[in-house]
Structure formats: structure tokens, C-alpha cells
Amino acid sequence: MVNTNINMVPTTFDITAIREQFPILKTTIHGKPIVYLDNAASTQKPLRVMEATTKYYSEQYANIHRGVHTLSQIGTELYENTRLHAQQFLHARSEKEIIFTKGTTHGINLIAYSYAYQYLKSGDEIILSEMEHHSNIVPWQILQARHGFDIKVIPLQDNGTIEIEDFASLLTEKTKLVSISYISNALGTVNPIREIIQLAHENGTHVLVDAAQAVHHIPIDVQALDVDFLVCSGHKMYGPTGTGILYGKESLLEALPPFEGGGDMIKQVSFKKTTFNDLPFKFEAGTPNIAGIVALDEAFKFLDAVGFEQLVQHDQEILSYATEKLLSIDGMRIIGTAPEKVGVVSFLLGNLHPYDVGVILDNLGIAIRTGHHCTQPIMDRFGIPGTCRASFGIYTTKEEIDSLYNGLLRAKKMLS
Amino acid sequence: METIDKIQQDIIEDFSMYEDWADKYEYIIEMGKTLAPLEEKYKTEDYRIHGCQSQVWLHADFDGKNIHFHADSDAFITKGLIALLVKVLSGHAPKAIIDIDLYFLSEIGLKEHLSPTRANGLASMVKQMKTYALAYQTKQVS
Structure with missing residues (x-):
């Protein structure tokens, strides 16, 4: 490819x-x-993304979801349109599998906290690689202190790759999750994600893929990859900062508890018992970065056009x-x-x-x-x-x- | 010993000859090369100034009257920046160092580098040198 x-x-x-x-x-x-060669940190924005942001704030702005007034409904429609576009972009089965986040770091933290709460305990193992961004190391270390699981690390070769055999040798019956980058931000290495996911699944292990560096470089098909969770940032794919996508298989997201509590993520609230909203809203507490998500749709359109x-x-x-x-x-x-x-x-x-x-x-x-x-x-x-x-x-x-x-x-x- | 003010004036005059950014940086880099070597024992975490993308080490001696700074860095430009500060501040009394307004930095076009968010750590260097001065002044008084 x-x-x-x-x-x-x-x-x-x-x-x-x-x-x-x-x-x-x-x-x-x-x-x-200007010669801008810092695109792995963030890409620049095409005019259409900026225009969409301005238009949204100038002509369409109101808080979204549940508003009966016109502006709220327009905003909701625009916001949910981006979700549909994200679903197509990543080839997800359903829009319920698309959670909007602040970015990749937020996405990793969301899964890490919810997953660890639900599944990880002392004696369990997770696997990371030596090439991970700090945002795919530190959340796990914080949770390790709380839940007591072990972290195994796939070593890096001299040329900046990892060996699939090294990964396979780390998989044990205790391995619950593998969290690994698709592409290294520091080295540009494309990891053998398909093989990793396949081997992990044969072992009954879930896989979270950090696709922050992948989304603006290669096409992603979450169904073809059969990946369990995948996270990326809008700002690295010509979209606004403070936007990101978390993809998760519907059954897995259903099984996970919410990460943050607040408005929008609930069905019923009482001091006796609170019930949570359905996917994807269960994971989207509080007023989101509406303008960012609305403009993110233009980044998808830009990428589609190219x-x-x-x-x-x-x-x-x-x-x-x-x-x-x-x-x-x-x-x-x-x-x-x-x-x-x-x-x-x-x-x-x-x-x-x-x-x-x-x-x-x-x-x-x-x-x-x-x-x-x-x-x-x-x-x-x-x-x-x-x-x-x-x-x-x-x-x-x-x-x-x-x-x-x-x-x-x-x-x-x-x-x- | 020249006054701090005179040294600042001299540096401003040196820089005024340079129109081009590259000449200014070459001057800074050359300044770094004039810095007396720092003893290896001071190139440790204890003497390191944080806030710089490169490593900078700073040590200060006090002869009972004046402070003498010794510094090094593993990057040329950073070494040049700390050398400029050493040239201006070294050999002066703690009070003079504490009170000094380093106006030469803005005069020679380095003002923007003083922002604490800059990766070169110039602000951290100045802060560390003043901290030394404060510590020696306290020692002097007590």
C-alpha cells in the first residue's frame, strides 16, 4: 500500500x-x-475548514442535542453529519461506534480508564511497544498503579521496526489488551497492524490502535483490520484542534462503563439511580467542541476530494x-x-x-x-x-x- | 571591573554592526566558544537548568564579595546565550545581579527569547542566576 x-x-x-x-x-x-515541515505535530487547515468554523459561529451556533429551536436542530444535524462522515471515513459498521473526543490523547485515556475499570486487575498483562508516544504509555502507567496489571513492551529494532515474533512471544493467557501505534510519530515506521490484531485475537486479546499519524497518510478500514478500538485526532488530518475520533466495536463499547459523567451522556438522573444514554452519547459527556466537529466534516471532504x-x-x-x-x-x-x-x-x-x-x-x-x-x-x-x-x-x-x-x-x- | 551597565552597552554596540540574523547568531555562537570550560563535576542534574531543549549547566562561586558564574551547554546557540549572560553578570555583587534590568536582551533582538514558553530556556537561565545571587546575598547577610 x-x-x-x-x-x-x-x-x-x-x-x-x-x-x-x-x-x-x-x-x-x-x-x-514559510516551509512548513512539522505535519506530524499538526497539519495546516484548508480554507473550507476555517470557513465552516466561521459560518457555524456566525450563522448556525447554539448548543446541540435536545433543543427544540431551529438553531439547536441545525447544529445537531451538522454535528451528527460529521459522525456519519467519520463512520464512512473509517469504514465503521455503525455511527454508534464513532465517539467524538478532544483528540488522540483523550481517546486513549477514555478507553484506558473504562477498559481498566471493567477488565484489568492484578496479574493481568497489557502490551505496548517501545515506539509509543507518551500518550500511549503514561495513561497505562497511571492505571497500573491503581489496578496492578503488568505492562510488557515490544522492543524496537535498529531500523525502527518491531518484529512480529517479539510481539507473539509476549502474548500469554494473561494478556488482555495490546495498545500500539499504527505509525510511529518519531520514526515514520508503519507497524504490521493487521498481523498484530490477528495474533492478538487468536489469543483472545483486544487491540487499541493509536492511528494519530495514520489518518492523514493512509486509508483506514476498521472492519478490514478487525481492530477493537482505534483513536485519531482531527488536527493531524487538516481538521480543527480539539477534535478527535474514537472508534470502538459496538459490543465492546456497550460493555464498557462511561469515562466521564455529565450532561448528554445520561438517560435518567436521580439520586437513587442514574441510567446512561445509548451509544455513542454514553461517552460524550458535556457540551462538546461543536464548531470543531462541524468543521471536521470539511476536513473529511477535503481528504475525499484529494x-x-x-x-x-x-x-x-x-x-x-x-x-x-x-x-x-x-x-x-x-x-x-x-x-x-x-x-x-x-x-x-x-x-x-x-x-x-x-x-x-x-x-x-x-x-x-x-x-x-x-x-x-x-x-x-x-x-x-x-x-x-x-x-x-x-x-x-x-x-x-x-x-x-x-x-x-x-x-x-x-x-x- | 566594568559595570554591568557598561558591559550591556558594549554588547549592544557589537550587535548594532550586524544587520543580518545569521551574523547575530554567529556572534552568539562565537560567544559560546569563549566560555571557560566547565568542570565535569558540575555537568550533573544538580547543576542543570530546566526549561531548555538542550542541556545547560550552571555553577556559581562566591568570593565573599562577587559571584563568578561558570556554565556550559551541549548546544552551540544555547551555550552562546548563557555565555552572554555570564559575560554580563559574572564578577558582580549579589545585589547588583538581583537588581539588574537586562535591557540588552531586548536591544539586541533577543527579547522574544525571554518568554518562559521559549524552548531555549533563556528565562530559566536568568532566573537561576538571580536565584544564586539571592542565595549568596542571604548568606552574606546572615
Whole structure:
């Protein structure tokens, strides 16, 4: 799926037209045209997402659900439309399986707390991988202290991959859940999620997939994957911040207790007994980020219009071009050289500190991320303080990669 | 010993020659290279200043009258920034360091770097140096 022939990019892929939709790409940083290569942290927003937000607040705003007045009904309809779109986007069976969250971290915490409450006790085991983002480590550690289960970790190989055999060897009759990223935010590695889910299910183990880095790089079909829970963020797929999706199989979500209590998630409240609302509302307590969710629909429409075939091909083309170009710099070391990667290149340039490189590039208008990328265990594994990370989006051009290349040469010269 | 004010003025004058950002950064990087080496025993967690993406270590000696700062960093630019602060503040009395307004930072275009949310930790460095000064002043009085 990701090993595409770079010559196959259809001529209909008009990057100029795509870039036109992102006003921020016309801005300058320190007087230079912006080169935005921090898409793994967050993607920029197309005009239609911003327009939908403005329109919602200017013409359609009211609180949603249960309102009898027109504005409330319009808002509810828009909000629930996004849910239907999310269902189609992830290929879920039913809209009841789509829970709106604040983002991936919120989604992981929701499942972690509800799942641990229901299923995890002392002596049980869960499996994570060494490449997880802190948000897929720390919630489990907090709950471990409360529920007493054990955490097993799939080790990382030198090229930034995990071995399916290593995973298989960790599965025991005590393993209740595997929580793992689809794609590594720090390394770009695409994990063998299908095989992991299959092996886990043969063992009677549930699987939660952190798809934060996957949603804007590859198409996702939760039914084909047969994944139990999957979480992602709107802001990494050209949508608004503070929006996210949690997918869960209906039967599993039915069995889990609510994470947060409050308005909207109840059926009946009395001091004697409170009953909870049906899915998906059971997991959506309080007034949600309505404007964000309404505008998220426009992000789906944007992605639909581009199409994943083109998106994947563009991503792979930029990735190969960038990898080759960066490796031509003397002293370049790429961290994460998995055979299956998406548009993320983590690197170190000689002995230069990533911070220094990041500051010089910033002054040239080039935005990359430096540091540990919320994956300190990966940095420890490779014995490095952090990396420079360039990550690509649908609007990234080869000319921008050339700017990065020239910027790195400049940084190297200034810092040596 | 020159006054803190005079040192700040000198740095402002040095920077005024540079129009280009790159020249300013090269000056900062060069400043870092002039920093006296910090003894290895001070490159530990106890002497580390937090709030920087790179590692910065700061140690302060007090000769009964003045404070002498010694610092290092594993990143060139950060090392240059702490070197600037050492140049300005080292060799002065605790009270002078506590009271000082580091106006040169905004004059040379580093004001935005002083925000506590900046990853370079310049604000943390200044705070740590003033904390040392406060501690030695207290010691002096008691």
C-alpha cells in the first residue's frame, strides 16, 4: 500500500491548486516564505475548514442535542453529519461506534480508564511497544498503579521496526489488551497492524490502535483490520484542534462503563439511580467542541476530494526524494529506516544538537520539530538526546525539500 | 571591573554592526566558544537548568564579595546565550545581579527569547542566576 511507484502520480494531482487552499502557506516567517515541515505535530487547515468554523459561529451556533429551536436542530444535524462522515471515513459498521473526543490523547485515556475499570486487575498483562508516544504509555502507567496489571513492551529494532515474533512471544493467557501505534510519530515506521490484531485475537486479546499519524497518510478500514478500538485526532488530518475520533466495536463499547459523567451522556438522573444514554452519547459527556466537529466534516471532504490514492503516492514521492536528498549531506544519520514508512524523516546531522539546527532553520523560514517528540523511550533506545524531524503533508513540494536541504547545509556551515 | 551597565552597552554596540540574523547568531555562537570550560563535576542534574531543549549547566562561586558564574551547554546557540549572560553578570555583587534590568536582551533582538514558553530556556537561565545571587546575598547577610 505504501510502497507505490513514484512515477504513477496522476497528472490530475495539482499541488498548486492544493496549496491555494491553505492560506498559511502564503505567509512569511522572519521575512522568508514559510516551509512548513512539522505535519506530524499538526497539519495546516484548508480554507473550507476555517470557513465552516466561521459560518457555524456566525450563522448556525447554539448548543446541540435536545433543543427544540431551529438553531439547536441545525447544529445537531451538522454535528451528527460529521459522525456519519467519520463512520464512512473509517469504514465503521455503525455511527454508534464513532465517539467524538478532544483528540488522540483523550481517546486513549477514555478507553484506558473504562477498559481498566471493567477488565484489568492484578496479574493481568497489557502490551505496548517501545515506539509509543507518551500518550500511549503514561495513561497505562497511571492505571497500573491503581489496578496492578503488568505492562510488557515490544522492543524496537535498529531500523525502527518491531518484529512480529517479539510481539507473539509476549502474548500469554494473561494478556488482555495490546495498545500500539499504527505509525510511529518519531520514526515514520508503519507497524504490521493487521498481523498484530490477528495474533492478538487468536489469543483472545483486544487491540487499541493509536492511528494519530495514520489518518492523514493512509486509508483506514476498521472492519478490514478487525481492530477493537482505534483513536485519531482531527488536527493531524487538516481538521480543527480539539477534535478527535474514537472508534470502538459496538459490543465492546456497550460493555464498557462511561469515562466521564455529565450532561448528554445520561438517560435518567436521580439520586437513587442514574441510567446512561445509548451509544455513542454514553461517552460524550458535556457540551462538546461543536464548531470543531462541524468543521471536521470539511476536513473529511477535503481528504475525499484529494483521494487517498493520490495522497499516498504524493507522500511516498516526497519521502523518497527527501530521504535521498538528505542522505547526500555528509554526516547525515536518519533514525528510523523501516522498509514501510510514511512522510516522516527523523535525523541527526553530524554531532550538531537538534536545537541548534532547528533555530537556524527557523530563521530561514523552515519549520521542523526538534527534541524527543514525546517518545523518550525511543531516544533512550538509540542513545540520543533527540532528533530533528521533518514531516510532510499533502501540500509539501520538492522545492520545499530543496529549501530544507540548503538550510541544513547553511546550518552545518554556521555551526561548525 | 566594568559595570554591568557598561558591559550591556558594549554588547549592544557589537550587535548594532550586524544587520543580518545569521551574523547575530554567529556572534552568539562565537560567544559560546569563549566560555571557560566547565568542570565535569558540575555537568550533573544538580547543576542543570530546566526549561531548555538542550542541556545547560550552571555553577556559581562566591568570593565573599562577587559571584563568578561558570556554565556550559551541549548546544552551540544555547551555550552562546548563557555565555552572554555570564559575560554580563559574572564578577558582580549579589545585589547588583538581583537588581539588574537586562535591557540588552531586548536591544539586541533577543527579547522574544525571554518568554518562559521559549524552548531555549533563556528565562530559566536568568532566573537561576538571580536565584544564586539571592542565595549568596542571604548568606552574606546572615
